[in-house]
Amino acid sequence: DCDDGSDEDQRYCELLPRQRHCKPSEFHCGGPNATTPNPVCIPRSFQCDGYNDCPDRSDEIGCVKPAVVSSPQRQIQVNAGQTLTIQCQARGSPAPYINWRLNWGHVCNDGSDNGRCTMAQSIDPHDPSLVTGTLTVLNVHTADGGAYSCEALNNQGFIFAVPDAIVDIIITDPRVSPRPPPSPCNCHGHSTQCTPDGRCINCQHNTIGDDCGTCAPGYQGDARRGTVYDCVSGRPSRCDPSGTHMERGGRCICKYNVEGDLCNQCKRSHYYLNPVTPNGCLACFCSGVSTDCTSTDWRRQAVPLPLNNWNAVPKTFATDRYEAGNKIQQRQGGR
Ligand SMILES: [Ca+2]
Incomplete structure (x- = not known):
């Protein structure tokens, strides 16, 4: 291509990088033991995704859960x-x-x-x-x-x-996790304050009564069990059923990959909130180049290009045609 022919001079061609191994983030078409001077590498997330990406289709063979x-x-x-x-x-x-x-x-x-x-x-x-x-x-x-x-x-x-x-x-050292001092008040764990004659005041966790032993109006349960979830709201749940593991005391306890007060958002690095996935959302697969993703309805599809009288040739410094990506060169006249 150069007027002086230097682009084909062996002294410079020797310096071009040669790739003999795929990167850890890539899948080696044909398997890691395939012996070809220039292996075809594809992003690891393309392995077993239902589309043929390797020329020999090896990326869709041997897929096992x-x-x-x-x-x-x-x-x-x-x-x-x-x-x-x-x-x-x-x-x-x-x-x-x-x-x-x-x-x-x-x-x-x-x-x-x-x-x-x-x-x-x-x-x-x-x-x-x-x-x-x-x-x-x-x-x-x-x-x-x-x-x-x-x-x-x-x-x-x-x-x-x-x-x-x-x-x-x-627990071997009491200084690591000291036990809380026993409360002088008998309030079933719903208050630590009581009057000198033992009547509880400032009952928490939706409880009432001299011993905080009764659920407040509008709440149901057994206040004498002594947990913060003893009395729960009788109202219908506000929690998102897709992302909620359980509901306790009006709080939504989210599935593992879900967050938010109503368990209606995927955690960071996760996507696709749905009721079938046990963890609520799926982890992103980004070939190691990112940890973030969002749900999409995009699909890959083949797009025919009208390259009449043109050839598309990868730039020689790209180590493989996938890395070349959209950086392909065009040469007129089929050269
Ligand atoms: Ca594939």
């Missing part, structure tokens, strides 16, 4: 203040994402843990379908105890490991 290879340890005891680590292994194609829940609620990313929690994924270097998920919780306290569920999911389906890991937090 996740299966649990090894469940988390059944019983775990951790001293308060120490680090909790739980592992779970699953296999699938595409490689599954491993997610954790505590008592069917949030473990991490709820904004309250100050970065104490991390969920790590590692793909086996010799088996790209085998993933180990590791949950780490630093400086555990009593609220971290409970049933931890391991969930493996990919675009073919999801599965929960059985059984859950039951985590006991052991």
Whole structure:
């Protein structure tokens, strides 16, 4: 193309990058062991999505929903203040994402843990379908105890490991989690204030009475159980049924990937609120380049281009034709 022919000079052509391996965020058409001098790589999210993207269609072959290879340890005891680590292994194609829940609620990313929690994924270097998920919780306290569920999911389906890991937090130092002093008032946990003769005042949690032992008008339940959810509203629920796990004391308890007072919004990095998905919303699959996405009704479709008397040729510095994308060059006259 250059007048002096320099674009074909071997001294410069040797400097052009050659790609021999796909990136971790990409799927290698034909499989990782395929031996071609220039592998075809596609974004990992295109694997098993129902469209043929590889020239040999290998991206739509061998798609398998996740299966649990090894469940988390059944019983775990951790001293308060120490680090909790739980592992779970699953296999699938595409490689599954491993997610954790505590008592069917949030473990991490709820904004309250100050970065104490991390969920790590590692793909086996010799088996790209085998993933180990590791949950780490630093400086555990009593609220971290409970049933931890391991969930493996990919675009073919999801599965929960059985059984859950039951985590006991052991209090060895009373300074770590001091017990609250006993209240001198008998108010069934709905007030800590009472008159000198023992009558409760300022009853909370929709309760009334000298011992806060009765539900207030308009509320139902047994106020003597001593929980904040003893008396619930008789009104119809305002919670979004698609995103609500349960309702307690008028509060909407959201499914794992849902947030909002009415459980009507997907959490960040999730999309498609619907009643069928157990977690309420699906996690974004963005090939590692982003964690954010929103629901869309866009569909891929083939668009014919009227390239009469033109050829489309990838720029030579793009390492493959997918990276070249819309940066293709046009040369007139079919050259
Ligand atoms: Ca595909």
